[in-house]
Amino acid sequence: MAKKPIGTPMRRTDAVSKASGAEKYLSDMHFDGMLYARMVRSGIPRGIITDISLPPLPDGYRFITYKDIPAGGNNELVMIKKDYRCFAEQDVRYVGETIGLLVGPDRSVLVDLLEKISISYEEQVPAVTIDEGLACKGGAFVGENNLFCDFTIHKGDIDSVLADAHRIFEDEITTGWQEHVHLETNAALVMPDGDKFVVYASAQCPFYVRKSIAGLLNRPYEDIVVRQTTTGGAFGGKEHFPDVLAGPLLVAANVIKKPIQLVFDRHEDGAYSVKRHPSRTRFKTALDEQGNILGMDIDVVYNAGGYESCSYVVLQRGVFHATGVYNIPASRVRGRAVATNTFPSDAFRGFGAPQTLFAVETHLCHIAAALGVDPLALKSKYFLRQGDPTVTNGHVFEKVVLPEMLDQVLQASGYEQKVAEYKRGSGKGIGISFYNHGGAFTGNGEQMIIKAKARLHKRADGCVEILVGSTEMGQGLQTAFTKIVADTLGIGEDKVLYPNPDTANVADSGPTVASRSTMIVGKILEGAALEMKERWNESEDFFTEDEYKHPEGHPWDQNTFQGDAYIAYGWGICAVEVEVDPLTHEVVTKGIWSSHDIGVPIDELVVHGQINGGIIQSLGYAAMEKLDFHPKKGFKQVGLSDYIIPTSMDFPSQGASLVHNPYPYGPSGAKGMGELVFNGASAAFIDAVSRAVDKDIRAIPIPPETLTELMA
Amino acid sequence: MTRDIQFVLNGKEVAITCDPLKRLLDVLRDDFGLFGTKEACGEGECGACSVLKDSKIITTCMVPMGSVQGCEIMTIEGLRETARGTCIIEAFADGGAVQCGFCIPGMVIAAESLLASNPDPSEEDIRLGISGNLCRCTGYDLIVESIRLAAKRGKGLW
Numbered sequence: 107m108a109k110k111p112i113g114t115p116m117r118r119t120d121a122v123s124k125a126s127g128a129e130k131y132l133s134d135m136h137f138d139g140m141l142y143a144r145m146v147r148s149g150i151p152r153g154i155i156t157d158i159s160l161p162p163l164p165d166g167y168r169f170i171t172y173k174d175i176p177a178g179g180n181n182e183l184v185m186i187k188k189d190y191r192c193f194a195e196q197d198v199r200y201v202g203e204t205i206g207l208l209v210g211p212d213r214s215v216l217v218d219l220l221e222k223i224s225i226s227y228e229e230q231v232p233a234v235t236i237d238e239g240l241a242c243k244g245g246a247f248v249g250e251n252n253l254f255c256d257f258t259i260h261k262g263d264i265d266s267v268l269a270d271a272h273r274i275f276e277d278e279i280t281t282g283w284q285e286h287v288h289l290e291t292n293a294a295l296v297m298p299d300g301d302k303f304v305v306y307a308s309a310q311c312p313f314y315v316r317k318s319i320a321g322l323l324n325r326p327y328e329d330i331v332v333r334q335t336t337t338g339g340a341f342g343g344k345e346h347f348p349d350v351l352a353g354p355l356l357v358a359a360n361v362i363k364k365p366i367q368l369v370f371d372r373h374e375d376g377a378y379s380v381k382r383h384p385s386r387t388r389f390k391t392a393l394d395e396q397g398n399i400l401g402m403d404i405d406v407v408y409n410a411g412g413y414e415s416c417s418y419v420v421l422q423r424g425v426f427h428a429t430g431v432y433n434i435p436a437s438r439v440r441g442r443a444v445a446t447n448t449f450p451s452d453a454f455r456g457f458g459a460p461q462t463l464f465a466v467e468t469h470l471c472h473i474a475a476a477l478g479v480d481p482l483a484l485k486s487k488y489f490l491r492q493g494d495p496t497v498t499n500g501h502v503f504e505k506v507v508l509p510e511m512l513d514q515v516l517q518a519s520g521y522e523q524k525v526a527e528y529k530r531g532s533g534k535g536i537g538i539s540f541y542n543h544g545g546a547f548t549g550n551g552e553q554m555i556i557k558a559k560a561r562l563h564k565r566a567d568g569c570v571e572i573l574v575g576s577t578e579m580g581q582g583l584q585t586a587f588t589k590i591v592a593d594t595l596g597i598g599e600d601k602v603l604y605p606n607p608d609t610a611n612v613a614d615s616g617p618t619v620a621s622r623s624t625m626i627v628g629k630i631l632e633g634a635a636l637e638m639k640e641r642w643n644e645s646e647d648f649f650t651e652d653e654y655k656h657p658e659g660h661p662w663d664q665n666t667f668q669g670d671a672y673i674a675y676g677w678g679i680c681a682v683e684v685e686v687d688p689l690t691h692e693v694v695t696k697g698i699w700s701s702h703d704i705g706v707p708i709d710e711l712v713v714h715g716q717i718n719g720g721i722i723q724s725l726g727y728a729a730m731e732k733l734d735f736h737p738k739k740g741f742k743q744v745g746l747s748d749y750i751i752p753t754s755m756d757f758p759s760q761g762a763s764l765v766h767n768p769y770p771y772g773p774s775g776a777k778g779m780g781e782l783v784f785n786g787a788s789a790a791f792i793d794a795v796s797r798a799v800d801k802d803i804r805a806i807p808i809p810p811e812t813l814t815e816l817m818a
Numbered sequence: 819m820t821r822d823i824q825f826v827l828n829g830k831e832v833a834i835t836c837d838p839l840k841r842l843l844d845v846l847r848d849d850f851g852l853f854g855t856k857e858a859c860g861e862g863e864c865g866a867c868s869v870l871k872d873s874k875i876i877t878t879c880m881v882p883m884g885s886v887q888g889c890e891i892m893t894i895e896g897l898r899e900t901a902r903g904t905c906i907i908e909a910f911a912d913g914g915a916v917q918c919g920f921c922i923p924g925m926v927i928a929a930e931s932l933l934a935s936n937p938d939p940s941e942e943d944i945r946l947g948i949s950g951n952l953c954r955c956t957g958y959d960l961i962v963e964s965i966r967l968a969a970k971r972g973k974g975l976w
Contacts, residue, residue: 121911124919125926126903127854127894134853287954289858289866289920338856338920339954372859580918580955711914715960719917722957746863746952754945754958 112593112774115711118585119604120336120578132293132308132335133369140295141166143355143368144216146206146223147378148198151232151447151738152244155196155205161222167210169223170358178324179357183349184317190413190450192322192353198227199247199412200447201740202378207354209366232447234737236386236409239444248445254414255421255443259667261497262436264392267401271392275473278389279465280805283733283741284382286454287751290338291375294348296355297365303356305332309348310340311617312609313575318349319356330356332609340579341723342453345619346415347380376744380452381733383408383420383443387428387465392436397477399488401436404428406462410443411450417443420451422548424458426671429497430466431508431540432488437497448735453619455723455784459543464728464806467539467789472802480525481793482538486512489540500662500670507765508540511679511701514763519681519699531800536683537793541786544672545778546622549662558654559613560630562591562638566646570595570638572604572631573649574615576623581780582712583623589708590628590773594635595642613651621676621778624708628773630654657771674769676782677703680721682790686798691813693729693795699761702782706768706775713779717762720783726752728788728806750809825886828896838884843867845883846893854894854923858952865951868924869893875931875950894923897930905972906930906965913964917955925951929965937976938969
């Protein structure tokens with residue numbers, strides 16, 4: 107019997123335990139003597155704390171602050187830079203910054219006490235928007251200019267291209283905050299365990315948590331054991347942010363010597379957790395007399411909030427995706443991440459790429475409209491092909507199959523016929539977008555920074571355990587890894603076990619981010635499984651371990667950002683059809699069609715679910731997920747009754763295609779895909795709406811009330 | 819102020835003395851250890867805490883214990899022991915409806931509630947039937963298809 111292709115769907119390893127309600131998430135855990143915590147946070151965006159007035163605390167209740175950090179410990183969370191404080195000391199940078207932790211046995215008593223804590227401040231003038239941050243409103247609070255980072259990449263000589271251009275087309279595109287809305291809110295639990303501490307966390311990256319918080323107690327990493335709990339969604343929101351819970355909890359557990367649980371309620375999670383970076387992208391695009399694009403001068407600014415966290419890395423990815431799937435002859439892209447007195451922006455599915463991809467797609471639509479050509483006709487002239495130079499003067503190594511994918515989408519959507527039928531401004535429109543996503547860490551990050559390892563354990567009972575730090579957060583990784591290992595070893599999937607990682611006994615396979623896990627860690631697991639297969643009869647019980655090997659011939663300079671920013675990209679095309687109500691400007695989406703190149707799917711059903719979910723999240727980003735900011739009070743939409751995410755009624759079922767384009771360095775030919783599927787639908791939606799109402803749209807989100815204002 | 823409240827929980831008569839304003843959600847989780855009922859929004863918007871009350875779907879974060887007196891409550895822990903519950907759970911597993919899973923027990927309850935009143939629902943019926951339950955992972959398509967699969971496989975159960 108022929109071996110079935112790896113992509114043939116298997117039942118997800120976690121499906122039944124989750125659907126039957128048996129799976130335990132962090133808030134379902136309880137330990138004897140466990141206490142609960144509530145965060146005490148800054149109520150103002152910028153100022154100096156002058157007084158903290160506490161009510162009398164009953165027996166068994168404690169208020170923990172930076173003063174409880176023991177001698178030798180540092181009041182910092184070590185994310186990428188050491189700029190993120192665990193507890194505010196004198197000054198506060200944003201509404202919601204952690205000041206202390208109130209700990210005690212009864213949750214309702216904690217709520218009462220929390221209301222009676224009064225904090226006085228000497229208030230300062232906050233900078234909230236990108237413009238205010240750049241203008242250093244109220245005085246710079248990061249360096250001399252509020253910039254966490256500022257860098258520029260060049261391809262060709264853009265100045266002379268601009269000087270010689272027939273026409274320069276200027277544009278400005280902005281995007282708003284987006285909240286992750288993982289259905290499980292942020293949650294962590296820390297308990298002393300002998301002379302060590304155990305941290306349970308709903309988290310993507312257990313090793314990040316350990317690295318981030320060990321210094322609070324001046325302990326070696328090994329003294330902090332992190333156990334990931336089944337994670338109810340993350341989308342980047344649980345990459346670094348779990349540190350912000352686990353750090354104060356660790357300090358508290360060190361003082362109180364009991365297990366302490368902290369679970370955010372939805373309003374806390376909405377108001378006081380990280381978000382997607384708002385962005386502003388400006389273009390000066392040089393055109394010749396025939397309307398050909400000669401070059402693009404692009405200025406990207408991301409609103410990073412009060413601390414840098416991973417904004418520099420997010421911005422890099424944004425900059426490296428700023429010319430989209432196109433071979434633009436000359437370009438200059440400047441990127442800046444500006445500090446503002448808002449909650450820190452952080453990782454969110456796409457990690458900086460969605461903002462610039464939305465910007466370049468929308469900008470090209472504006473050029474097409476000005477030239478009187480269909481956006482598809484303009485965009486398809488510049489599709490990157492194998493061997494083409496990239497925006498960082500590297501090369502596209504893989505075969506780019508955008509034309510084949512385009513055929514699929516055109517056929518499924520009836521794009522050409524609908525474009526002919528729906529006149530601009532007719533209330534009906536179809537839009538199309540093109541996007542990619544560089545798989546894994548940027549540049550030589552996998553080789554120089556992450557250095558991932560993966561371990562397998564063959565047990566005497568014939569089962570094989572996967573021992574890696576990579577986490578299941580809903581995306582299907584447990585299933586994907588199980589299949590890769592079972593397929594390589596030639597054993598049943600039921601013989602492969604992949605428990606939630608515990609840093610004490612798994613290999614550090616790197617963070618579960620950057621669409622890297624299947625492509626990078628999956629490949630390392632394949633290597634460990636091949637070795638195990640060869641040695642299978644050698645012993646009943648043994649381990650194999652393998653590590654990341656960087657493919658040869660991909661130069662990268664991390665100082666100049668020149669070379670191959672990514673070795674392989676996922677590619678996508680999405681078409682969206684809409685109808686706009688002429689009076690209310692409510693937008694009804696009539697159809698969604700996509701095609702993706704993810705190499706080879708490890709599980710077609712898991713991939714299908716990722717495509718559906720990523721596209722709906724992206725449509726929510728463009729259509730409805732409005733997150734306003736009050737300069738003194740912070741985010742205005744903090745619950746699910748006012749921050750609106752898509753329901754089952756908002757979008758129709760999708761048509762989704764894949765192309766087969768194996769990637770030689772991925773397990774069974776797979777590339778990354780979790781973020782790719784977020785990167786493009788928002789632009790297709792806005793293209794469709796723009797055509798339906800015959801109006802350029804330069805900012806998202808655009809709920810009906812905003813569209814009405816635009817049309818007025 | 820506390821009150822004695824009797825109700826039927828997953829087929830068994832139970833009693834609790836508590837504040838009649840205490841949320842049913844907290845009683846299920848904290849007093850009865852039924853953790854399959856999840857809290858995700860606390861304001862009746864997301865449906866993660868759905869159970870059946872006298873066979874009708876409710877969000878337990880909005881239901882005070884005082885209104886549970888004499889009622890029949892079925893949670894995911896009860897539903898999973900029935901043929902209907904098993905059918906829905908198996909269909910969700912086979913149809914790819916489950917990703918992070920946090921909304922899914924509530925979705926299973928919503929599916930049961932829908933199928934009980936409409937054993938052969940159209941796609942539109944299903945989308946309406948689960949519209950009180952938010953999911954951030956799936957984009958709903960595979961949940962919709964899985965409910966259709968459950969209806970097909972479970973003919974005669976509803």
